[in-house]
Amino acid sequence: MENNREYIISAFTENHPGILFRVASVFLRRKINIESFKVSDSPVRGISLFTIVVEIDESMARVLVQQINRIVGVLKSNYYTAEGRLSQEVALFKVRKAILRGDTFEQISRKHPLRLLQMNGGASRTGNNDGYLVLRKSGYKEEIDALRDELKERGLLMELSRSGSIILHRETVEETMDGIL
Amino acid sequence: MGEKKISGAEALLFSLNAEGVDTLFGYPGGTIIPLYDALYVHADKMRHILTRHEQGAIHAAQGFARASGRTGVCIATSGPGATNLLTGIADAMIDSTPVVCITAQVPVNALGTDFFQEADIISMTSPVTKWNYQVTTAAEIAPAIARAFFLAGTGRPGPVVIDVTKNALVEMLDGFEYEKCKELRCYNDHPVVDTDALERAVELLNGAERPLIIFGQGIKLSGAEKQLRELSERGNIPMASTVLGLSAVPSDHPNFVGMVGMHGNVAPNRMTQQADVILAVGMRFSDRVTGKIGEYARQARLIHVDIDASELGRIITPEIAILGDAAEALAAMKRTIEARDRAAWFATAAEQHAIEYREVISKDLKPTKERVTMGEVIDGVARATGGDAIVVTDVGQHQMEAARYSRFARTRSLITSGGLGTMGYGLPAAIGAKIALPNRQVVLFCGDGGLQMTIQELGTILEWKVGVKIVLLNNSFLGMVRQWQQLFFERRYSSTPMTNPDFQKIADAYEMPHRRVERREDLAPAIEEMLSTPGAYFLEVKVDEEDCVFPMIPGGAALNDIMFNESL
Numbered sequence A: 001m002e003n004n005r006e007y008i009i010s011a012f013t014e015n016h017p018g019i020l021f022r023v024a025s026v027f028l029r030r031k032i033n034i035e036s037f038k039v040s041d042s043p044v045r046g047i048s049l050f051t052i053v054v055e056i057d058e059s060m061a062r063v064l065v066q067q068i069n070r071i072v073g074v075l076k077s078n079y080y081t082a083e084g085r086l087s088q089e090v091a092l093f094k095v096r097k098a099i100l101r102g103d104t105f106e107q108i109s110r111k112h113p114l115r116l117l118q119m120n121g122g123a124s125r126t127g128n129n130d131g132y133l134v135l136r137k138s139g140y141k142e143e144i145d146a147l148r149d150e151l152k153e154r155g156l157l158m159e160l161s162r163s164g165s166i167i168l169h170r171e172t173v174e175e176t177m178d179g180i181l
Numbered sequence B: 001m002g003e004k005k006i007s008g009a010e011a012l013l014f015s016l017n018a019e020g021v022d023t024l025f026g027y028p029g030g031t032i033i034p035l036y037d038a039l040y041v042h043a044d045k046m047r048h049i050l051t052r053h054e055q056g057a058i059h060a061a062q063g064f065a066r067a068s069g070r071t072g073v074c075i076a077t078s079g080p081g082a083t084n085l086l087t088g089i090a091d092a093m094i095d096s097t098p099v100v101c102i103t104a105q106v107p108v109n110a111l112g113t114d115f116f117q118e119a120d121i122i123s124m125t126s127p128v129t130k131w132n133y134q135v136t137t138a139a140e141i142a143p144a145i146a147r148a149f150f151l152a153g154t155g156r157p158g159p160v161v162i163d164v165t166k167n168a169l170v171e172m173l174d175g176f177e178y179e180k181c182k183e184l185r186c187y188n189d190h191p192v193v194d195t196d197a198l199e200r201a202v203e204l205l206n207g208a209e210r211p212l213i214i215f216g217q218g219i220k221l222s223g224a225e226k227q228l229r230e231l232s233e234r235g236n237i238p239m240a241s242t243v244l245g246l247s248a249v250p251s252d253h254p255n256f257v258g259m260v261g262m263h264g265n266v267a268p269n270r271m272t273q274q275a276d277v278i279l280a281v282g283m284r285f286s287d288r289v290t291g292k293i294g295e296y297a298r299q300a301r302l303i304h305v306d307i308d309a310s311e312l313g314r315i316i317t318p319e320i321a322i323l324g325d326a327a328e329a330l331a332a333m334k335r336t337i338e339a340r341d342r343a344a345w346f347a348t349a350a351e352q353h354a355i356e357y358r359e360v361i362s363k364d365l366k367p368t369k370e371r372v373t374m375g376e377v378i379d380g381v382a383r384a385t386g387g388d389a390i391v392v393t394d395v396g397q398h399q400m401e402a403a404r405y406s407r408f409a410r411t412r413s414l415i416t417s418g419g420l421g422t423m424g425y426g427l428p429a430a431i432g433a434k435i436a437l438p439n440r441q442v443v444l445f446c447g448d449g450g451l452q453m454t455i456q457e458l459g460t461i462l463e464w465k466v467g468v469k470i471v472l473l474n475n476s477f478l479g480m481v482r483q484w485q486q487l488f489f490e491r492r493y494s495s496t497p498m499t500n501p502d503f504q505k506i507a508d509a510y511e512m513p514h515r516r517v518e519r520r521e522d523l524a525p526a527i528e529e530m531l532s533t534p535g536a537y538f539l540e541v542k543v544d545e546e547d548c549v550f551p552m553i554p555g556g557a558a559l560n561d562i563m564f565n566e567s568l
């Protein structure tokens, strides 16, 4: 418990029904809470990439990866700490229009490089002030957290949706699964 | 196979035939009727053994597999039929038993509607199967069966469930083609053994003063019996077995020092603690083997050989981990192993065995009290069969005594539920073993509790004239639980005494020759009669009600903390 830190567990798998269930069961069986869990296409057709973030210690990370590798349908699972990989998140923030008052927007966007996606979302024709803006920010998890905290503190945050960690492997899929594909 | 149209159910049967299956254990129901219809039409191609409960079907398939090394097959209908298999599937998973379970499922367009007898068996069995798959078209049946057999029987074996929707059973196919599955890119059935690691392992063993080989069921699963013996003989290294490893080496082999674990022999448990190098092969460091893990084998440098990568380092991190097939690894190690004089180390085994003989074995086998002990019965059977029988057990005190006092001349001769400890396993597993190997003597030891969990399978014996010898060790208690209450809960026998039926009348009702023994002098003749009577036999022996299995290492204690009797 004391040595717990954030680990990213990745797994390349066949894109078959039932594998998601089995991968999730590896965590459930040991009552490990999952921080984020993402399945997406890999560059190779028919192969999916699982990216799972959990707070555990290294020996647990090793055991979990062994158990995932044991699942028929998993081609290769690994674990990393966030530093070891290029791990990023993308988040969409829905914020109050009040952010445009004074130089608040400039202040915030200078501190947290971001992109304004949508102006005037939901603004009603009568011209009252219930419209919102949509901001997009990508970066490390901590950077997303920092923007969230700032917007929250200023009472501007209405909604937030984030992607969970997406990682780019230093090696190519082919290298990662050397000898398997 | 020609142009004739066949149904999905027929394709299923022909697929099983193509895998060499001639016997199924199962139980019919509404959803699976099309398959039973195909069985009726093609009765010449497949024998179906109707058990009296689906749990009986899967345990029989397990016994069949454990005795013969062939994949066992059972079939069940959707819903309750399928859920009744669950205990056996979990048992097969933890004990690495190759079984293929075929369950029928509601039609594909009814999935998820709470249709009559719908149970989501894929979700339910995912954590306890090596692989499972739902077939929803007839065309998928043959490839799914091919994968099922490949996965169940290779690598570390295990259970596979194939769930077939009813529409797939009745759909018609143009002819039948079958191709065996030989590889899958997402599964490595045969990892290449790391020769570097093997060399380092042999170096460790060659330099060891007090080496010990501890082997598990992996030896039998790999067919590595000969390689194990040769390595031990050539290197002059003592070998010890887990419960599931028993019989892989003849009990009387001079290098065999006994069984490790909670009720294991004193010598191998003590030697584990004294060894300087341990070679663990095809075993998984179960808590029942290691006792308190932090105190386990503290002096030993550890080599672990297993074909399942997830076992290497799961419980204990070995100095040398060798991923691969036991037979290959041991054969390679044999080439460079050097014999060393280890007289003093073998003398330790003899000394410890003498202590165990004095403290426990003599009291079990030559008791001075009036009541018969379980040990006497098991020893009596071992003598009468010359160690040539397949011993099947249920779970409890009799199981541990059977492991301790049976003697084995041939491999795959102990069939017992190890990892799950499933009461009710014994009777159906014995049926499966006898059906697989009708020429072997199959003796079941069971308790009065466990027998009653699957006692309905006496009907299967009656119908199929299965020549199983049933030895009921009746102590009128759920003995093993009572032992723990006796030792650790100040004899508060909560719900462990049993009011039992007259088992003799039950045996009689099933037309089985039977006998009850209460006195010691009647025991040997009764065993003789049992073994010489053709076909099934029911021998009930009234044993002492409050006997305990010793030696015992209490749960969570270190291997050094051996109890020899109640007072210690």
Ligand SMILES: Cc1ncc(C[n+]2csc(CCOP(=O)(O)OP(=O)(O)O)c2C)c(N)n1
Pocket (backbone or CB within 6 Å): B394, B395, B396, B397, B398, B399, B421, B422, B423, B424, B446, B447, B448, B449, B450, B451, B473, B475, B477, B478, B479, B480, B481
């Ligand atoms: C299905 C199941 N339920 C409960 C248990 C717990 N349990 C283990 S041993 C045992 C007692 C077995 O009694 P019996 O069959 O009479 O055999 P004995 O120990 O007396 O030899 C029990 C209840 C179990 N192992 N399996």
